[in-house]
Amino acid sequence: xxxxxxxxxxxxxxxxxKYISLSDDEFDYYFxxxxxxxxxxxxxxxxxxxxxxxxxxxxxxxxxxxxxVDGEEQTGQFFFEGSWYSDYDSFLFEKPTTxxxxxxxxxxxxxxxxxxxxxxxxxxxxxxxxxxxxxxNAFMGLRKYTESxxxxxxxxxxxxxxxxxxxxxxxxxxxxxASYLGIRPQSLSRIRKNxx
Amino acid sequence: xxxxxxxxxxxxxxxxxKYISLSDDEFDYYFxxxxxxxxxxxxxxxxxxxxxxxxxxxxxxxxxxxxxVDGEEQTGQFFFEGSWYSDYDSFLFEKPTTxxxxxxxxxxxxxxxxxxxxxxxxxxxxxxxxxxxxxxNAFMGLRKYTESxxxxxxxxxxxxxxxxxxxxxxxxxxxxxASYLGIRPQSLSRIRKNxx
DNA sequence: TTCATTTCTTAACATATGTGAATTTCTGAG
DNA sequence: CTCAGAAATTCACATATGTTAAGAAATGAA
Numbered sequence: 001x002x003x004x005x006x007x008x009x010x011x012x013x014x015x016x017x018k019y020i021s022l023s024d025d026e027f028d029y030y031f032x033x034x035x036x037x038x039x040x041x042x043x044x045x046x047x048x049x050x051x052x053x054x055x056x057x058x059x060x061x062x063x064x065x066x067x068x069v070d071g072e073e074q075t076g077q078f079f080f081e082g083s084w085y086s087d088y089d090s091f092l093f094e095k096p097t098t099x100x101x102x103x104x105x106x107x108x109x110x111x112x113x114x115x116x117x118x119x120x121x122x123x124x125x126x127x128x129x130x131x132x133x134x135x136x137n138a139f140m141g142l143r144k145y146t147e148s149x150x151x152x153x154x155x156x157x158x159x160x161x162x163x164x165x166x167x168x169x170x171x172x173x174x175x176x177x178a179s180y181l182g183i184r185p186q187s188l189s190r191i192r193k194n195x196x
Numbered sequence: 197x198x199x200x201x202x203x204x205x206x207x208x209x210x211x212x213x214k215y216i217s218l219s220d221d222e223f224d225y226y227f228x229x230x231x232x233x234x235x236x237x238x239x240x241x242x243x244x245x246x247x248x249x250x251x252x253x254x255x256x257x258x259x260x261x262x263x264x265v266d267g268e269e270q271t272g273q274f275f276f277e278g279s280w281y282s283d284y285d286s287f288l289f290e291k292p293t294t295x296x297x298x299x300x301x302x303x304x305x306x307x308x309x310x311x312x313x314x315x316x317x318x319x320x321x322x323x324x325x326x327x328x329x330x331x332x333n334a335f336m337g338l339r340k341y342t343e344s345x346x347x348x349x350x351x352x353x354x355x356x357x358x359x360x361x362x363x364x365x366x367x368x369x370x371x372x373x374a375s376y377l378g379i380r381p382q383s384l385s386r387i388r389k390n391x392x
Numbered sequence: 393t394t395c396a397t398t399t400c401t402t403a404a405c406a407t408a409t410g411t412g413a414a415t416t417t418c419t420g421a422g
Numbered sequence: 423c424t425c426a427g428a429a430a431t432t433c434a435c436a437t438a439t440g441t442t443a444a445g446a447a448a449t450g451a452a
Contacts, residue, residue, distance in 0.1 A: 067343060074347045076339075089336050125321060132328035139335040140285050143272075146342040147263060150378025151270045153438070174400065182346025187439055189401050349408070370430065383409055385431050399448065407440070418429070 007036045007110050008059050015057060015082065019130045026124050033116035039103040046087065046101040051094050054111045055086035061107025062171050065099045066179065075179035077145070078104070078168050084134060104172060154183045155191045203232045203306050204255050211253060211278065215326045222320050229312035235299040242283065242297040247290050250307045251282035257303025258367050261295045262375065271375040273341070274300070274364050280330060300368060350379045351387045 012034065013027060022030065039045055039061070046052050048068060056063070060081045066073040076099070079085045090097035091114060120127035148157060158181055162169055168177065178188040208230065209223060218226065235241055235257075242248050244264060252259070256277045262269040272295070275281045286293035287310060316323035345353070354377055358365055364373065374384040 069347065072347075074343065076343060088332060089339070092332060092336075121325075125324070128321070128324040128328055129317075132324055132331055135328055135331035135335050136284060136288060139331055139338060140288075142335060142338050142342060143285070146338060146345065147270065147272060149342065149345045150376075151265065151268075155438085175398095180346075183438095184440065185400070186402080186441085190439085193401080351408085371428095379408095380410060381430065382411080382432080386409085389431080394452085396451090397449080399446100401446070402444085404443095405441085408438085410437070411435085413434095414432085416429100416431070419425105419427090421426095422424090 007031070007034055011059060011082075012057065012110055016130070019133045020126050022124075022126075029124065030120060030127075033112065033119065035111040035113075037109050037111050039107045039109070041103060041106055043103050044100055045103065045107075045109070046097060046099060048098055048100050049096050050090075052087040052090035052097045052099075053094075053114050055084060055091065055114075055117070056101075057084050057110040057112065058082065059108040059110055061103060061105045061109075063101055063103050063107055064172070064176055064180075065101045067098050068100065073100075073179055074182075075176050077142075078165075078172055078176075078180065080167055080171070084138075088135070088138070104176070149182070154181050154187065155194070157181050158188070158191055159195070203227070203230055207255060207278075208253065208306055212326070215329045216322050218320075218322075222322075225320065226316060226323075229308065229315065231307040231309075233305050233307050235303045235305070237299060237302055239299050240296055241299065241303075241305070242293060242295060244294055244296050245292050246286075248283040248286035248293045248295075249290075249310050251280060251287065251310075251313070252297075253280050253306040253308065254278065255304040255306055257299060257301045257305075259297055259299050259303055260368070260372055260376075261297045263294050264296065269296075269375055270378075271372050274361075274368055274372075274376065276363055276367070280334075284331070284334070300372070345378075350377050350383065351390070353377050354384070354387055355391070 009031065012031060016022060016027065016030065034057075036059075037045075045056060045063060046065075058079055058081050062078065062080050063085065064075050064078045065085070065087070066075045068074075077085075085101070087097045087099045087101070089095070090099070094114075117127070117131070121131065148160060152160075158177075161177070161181070168180075174188060175185045178185045181188065183191075205227065208227060212218060212223065212226065230253075232255075233241075241252060241259060242261075254275055254277050258274065258276050259281065260271050260274045261281070261283070262271045264270075273281075281297070283293045283295045283297070285291070286295070290310075313323070313327070317327065348356075354373075357373070357377070370384060371381045374381045377384065379387075
């Protein structure tokens with residue numbers, strides 16, 4: 001067994017505890033349904049055209065998702081250790097995703113398959129609550145981001161990002177930050193220069 | 197009893213059926229927890245500073261929500277008959293909302309209070325599933341919108357809106373559409389002129 | 393360490409949206 | 423129906439971001 005890609009019992013227990021209270025047996029059942037996967041830097045967890053059949057809990061590392069539109073990568077979001085991510089739309093409705101999920105660093109994830117989640121909903125109904133809270137959290141995170149988008153300039157969004165998510169600044173290449181902000185790398189350079 | 201503000205049994209039954217299957221008794225229990233409210237054009241369902249303690253199902257009419265930032269109304273979304281809306285963030289965490297929810301037409305809603313929803317989660321656990329699906333739907337609707345935001349011009353967003361949501365064009369004043377698109381009314385006028 | 397490749401920066405010009413002000417059109421209360 | 427207030431339009435000029443191209447800096451593989 002490759003220790004470096006094993007599931008981290010403690011971290012996963014801490015995470016699920018944020019959502020629901022489980023007995024030891026219930027937790028062990030949940031834990032037993034998870035798989036570990038490891039991705040190299042730049043490797044894709046999911047590719048455009050695939051059906052997303054898994055949700056990912058990042059144990060270590062960093063990922064982004066993007067959509068390829070007219071040959072341009074439009075970065076939607078960055079996620080770091082301790083976060084869940086899946087393409088809900090594809091995951092729930094089993095339709096081909098338009099997203100690519102890419103590891104930006106060497107990244108270890110716990111994988112919860114759709115089949116496993118459905119087992120959980122059935123065998124341990126309080127996981128419906130887990131699903132609800134996950135979706136609610138995802139919604140609120142997205143809404144906060146969305147509201148900032150239309151109404152403030154790229155420069156303001158950049159300043160906000162520096163302030164609110166320094167990890168992104170430290171660990172994500174600038175071209176992807178530009179893509180996330182919805183501007184060109186050249187424009188981000190210009191903005192950075194103006195702020196000096 | 198004022199017939200014009202009564203709950204419409206059939207519409208509400210159809211709506212909940214999209215999410216979960218209920219026995220007649222379960223539905224009646226749910227239905228009994230709802231209240232009807234009617235709002236005049238321009239009236240607010242919720243005001244900035246209030247705690248949002250209710251979710252609204254629009255039976256007829258049309259609402260928008262907006263945030264007031266630096267004296268400017270930033271419209272987040274429009275909702276029509278058949279949609280649910282609530283400020284999740286305020287509703288879930290009982291904190292003061294920054295949103296104002298405003299009726300754009302005379303609007304009749306079914307009100308599901310937080311207390312009622314918690315009763316439902318407790319008495320009819322399959323409502324956890326309802327909550328999950330509502331949050332998932334809300335998330336996906338928002339994500340679709342968000343992805344269009346950063347990466348295309350206001351003109352493209354406007355054309356997309358015409359195509360995908362003609363109701364908005366027909367029923368929402370232009371100044372609010374501009375605010376939703378993140379531009380000034382003057383800019384929307386210019387865009388409309390260019391498209392002629 | 394070195395070199396090829398990728399990423400970042402800079403600059404000049406193009407384009408889209410903002411701003412402020414004036415005008416026209418629409419709307420609803422009376 | 424009328425008219426005052428609100429909403430939409432138009433215009434001239436200001437500003438932010440895009441585009442293209444070139445060069446500088448950083449990075450990773452050998």
